[in-house]
Amino acid sequence: MELYILLIFMICAAIVAIEVKDLLSSVIAVGAVGFALCLAFLILKAPDLAITQLVVEILCLIILIRATINKDLPLVIEGRWIFNTFSTLGFIAVFLLFSWLALKELPGFGEPIMAVVKKYLQEGVSKTGSVNIVTAVILDFRAYDTLGEATVLFTAVIGIMAILRRPGRKK
Amino acid sequence: MRQIEAFEGTHEIASGASRPRNDIYMIDNPKTGMTLIVKTITRLTVGLIMLFGIYIILHGHLSPGGGFAGGVIVALSFVHLMLAFGKDVAAARISKNMASNLESIGAMMFLFVALLGFLGGSFFLNVLNKGNPFNLFSAGTILLSNISIGIKVGVGLFAIFLALVILEKSSKKEL
16 A cells, blocks of 8 residues: 555656756656655565665765756757657557566566575575575675676776866876 | 875864864865854764764675665765865865775775685685674675675765766866
8 A cells, every 4th residue: 555655656756857847856856756766665675675775866866966956957848749749659658568468477466486586595594694685695696796786886987987087187 | 195194184173182274174164065054963973874884884694785785875974074065075085096996996805705716616605604693703705795895886986976076176167
């Protein structure tokens, strides 16, 4: 029940973020979507994801607010709005059709297939010694994925430091 | 050397000792940063936020959280400092070069933990002693991985924020 209230709130906040004219209000509406997502993770009993979502949301919100607080970007609304609207509706229809076809085959919500997970849940503590089973999976059983994630973040930081360095040294 | 002096400066300001301040510690300069209320609250809370981040990193194998979440919290404490006191105070704590070096050290440490598994025969094998569950020093290499990811993420995100702020300043100067 609470989950559906949160989902409806997230959809409303997303529509507000698209439709509002002021850029700062739009950023704050996106932040509302993120915090509602954090609460949704807590209701679905995933505190690890909730903590990560909360802190990343705060950091993104600070960066976006600092980037948009002094700027007044013009909104382009005139032009080929008929073509844009019809193409958007068409893509939404295609997306809904294929997602319906795909989601029909998945197991129901809250009834997972315990094929791989059963082994992790039974042997996780004895094999890794970690009580938090999420950490046991991401840093022991599936640590190779985490290494890839760390490489992605490292590459992103290198790229940002290279692009945003002080432009054009004078001497 | 300048880094060490800056860290000592933090200590003394926190304990309230008086010392002739250079221009680099613009703690009490009213022209930089936000108002006096924000600065006072920041002085009280920034250490607690950083401590909470370190707690989340170290207890990643016992309670929810881990290297990524704790690292972002540590980065947020530095971002908090930068928003309240201005760019120079935060950049005096960790400069851009030191941030780059620490980020590389974190990545190398994680790779080293991965290669440590070859002592037992395969990549990412948990070769260290598992210990008793629910102890802080348990779970073998998971604690080391959490610490290295925490260093990497915290310093990396702070470096991104620092680069964005420096870019904003320099682009304004050219306009």
